Amino acid sequence: MREQEMSRFADNLSRMAGMHAISHDHLAKLLGLSPQTISMWRAGKRSASAEALLAVGSFFEIDPVALSNDDFAELLPLLTQPERFDRIEAKIKRGQLTIV
Numbered sequence: 001m002r003e004q005e006m007s008r009f010a011d012n013l014s015r016m017a018g019m020h021a022i023s024h025d026h027l028a029k030l031l032g033l034s035p036q037t038i039s040m041w042r043a044g045k046r047s048a049s050a051e052a053l054l055a056v057g058s059f060f061e062i063d064p065v066a067l068s069n070d071d072f073a074e075l076l077p078l079l080t081q082p083e084r085f086d087r088i089e090a091k092i093k094r095g096q097l098t099i100v
Contacts, residue, residue, distance in 0.1 A: 005068040006041070008069065012068075013056060026092075029095075048068075053067060061084050061088065
């Protein structure tokens with residue numbers, strides 16, 4: 001993953017977590033990752049593996065390629081669809097990753 005892609009991914013991940021009011025530690029738990037992994041992504045010190053991109057994309061129901069290529073403003077209309085938003089909220093409340 002290139003530096004610009006890492007930066008976009010980190011920004012999109014932080015904003016999506018913020019939309020659902022979940023901490024990065026909680027997100028790590030939901031995804032089965034360590035909090036340090038999320039911190040390294042956010043700091044641009046580590047790129048997400050293909051498997052991790054798929055897991056994040058699946059959790060937030062968004063194309064994993066878009067997570068690292070698109071600006072958040074481009075993703076926002078999709079992320080704020082009421083049905084999708086509610087499904088993600090339900091996943092968070094269940095406390096588990098659900099692959100769609």
